[in-house]
Amino acid sequence: MALNLLQSSLIEKAGYENGFENSNSVSNSEVFLSSARHSSEITVACNGSDDQFLIKVNSGITGGLIAEISRSFSEQQVGEDTYLLPNITQLAKFLRRASTLAQALPNQAVIQFHKEIDDVMASVPGSIKNTEVERLVKQRIGQDRFRSIMLDYWGNACAVTGLSVTEVLRASHAKPWSECSTDEERLDVFNGFLLCANLDALFDRFLISFEDCGQILISPKISEDQRQNLGLDNTLSLRWITKQHNLYLNYHRSKYLEQIAT
Known part of the structure; x- marks a missing residue:
């Protein structure tokens, strides 16, 4: 027509x-x-x-x-x-x-990340331009970029609760930034979840994790009273999950199990 x-x-x-x-x-x-x-x-x-x-x-x-x-x-x-x-x-x-x-989605974030780094480093005076400065610039820009893509992917709402108060949402890596071998891993939207602050803190310390199906795993180190205070129960799960998430969740669950064993 x-x-x-x-x-x-x-x-x-x-x-x-x-x-x-x-x-x-x-x-x-x-x-x-x-x-x-x-x-x-x-x-x-x-x-x-x-x-x-x-x-x-x-x-x-x-x-x-x-x-x-x-x-x-x-x-x-x-x-x-x-x-x-x-x-x-x-x-x-x-x-x-x-x-x-x-x-x-993957690749686009990395392209933008490197462009921003190049732009910032071009403005840094030669007298202080060194590897350590570049590392700090990369980390700051990378964390901001990761939060941005997580907000975009999860529609500005917690991946578990659906809470849409962005001020209390955190971009949580499943495989931590410092343990990733490439920028592609660090900025992969599937390497983490957008979580409200209490879930982010627990996920970051490997006190909670998620099954391949998205069901929450809660460390036995958290007592029943503490679970109630934190709003945790076994019915919580991710709003959706993909096989790409599971590549990183396997790593996170291994750390979660190590934390339980200590």
Whole structure:
């Protein structure tokens, strides 16, 4: 179906306001959306005369994007990489989620991380530029970048409780920053969880962990009274979990078991 000028303008506006600042009309029937800030590419067309929008995601660009975005839009998914959205509001919501996920998923965060380091180090006077300064810059930027991608991936809500008060949410590594061998590991969105402060402190000290299915594990060193005070019980679990998370959780659980044994 050919797009009229109003439809094209609405699609381009929705893209620009939700993370896709580049747009290009294709054959008068589709609008192609992309961004310099991430590698996700989306094609939008109108579906019939009722102003529904047919979305196609380029699955070859951002690995894992479709699997993740389908958590929020499973009811609108009509094909492996295609979604049917009922109105412009839902289109905007879809684009915003696609954009934030594309910036959070692996590789994109590392690219941005190294760019920020280069920018900061370029402004450091030569008299103090050394390995230790670069290490501190990398750690500060890396921790900020990791928190940002965790907020994006988990939708600004705790991975367990769903609490959305971002001031008390912490980005928790499953494999600690200092024990990662590469920046790719340190900034992998699957190497950790966005947790409220009490769960973060416990997870960081290996006093809780999670099963492959997402069910919480609670150290026997925490008494029943302490569990109640901390809001812990065996029904708690991650809101979702992927096989990529389990690669790092295996490491975290080994540390959790070591902590129990000491």
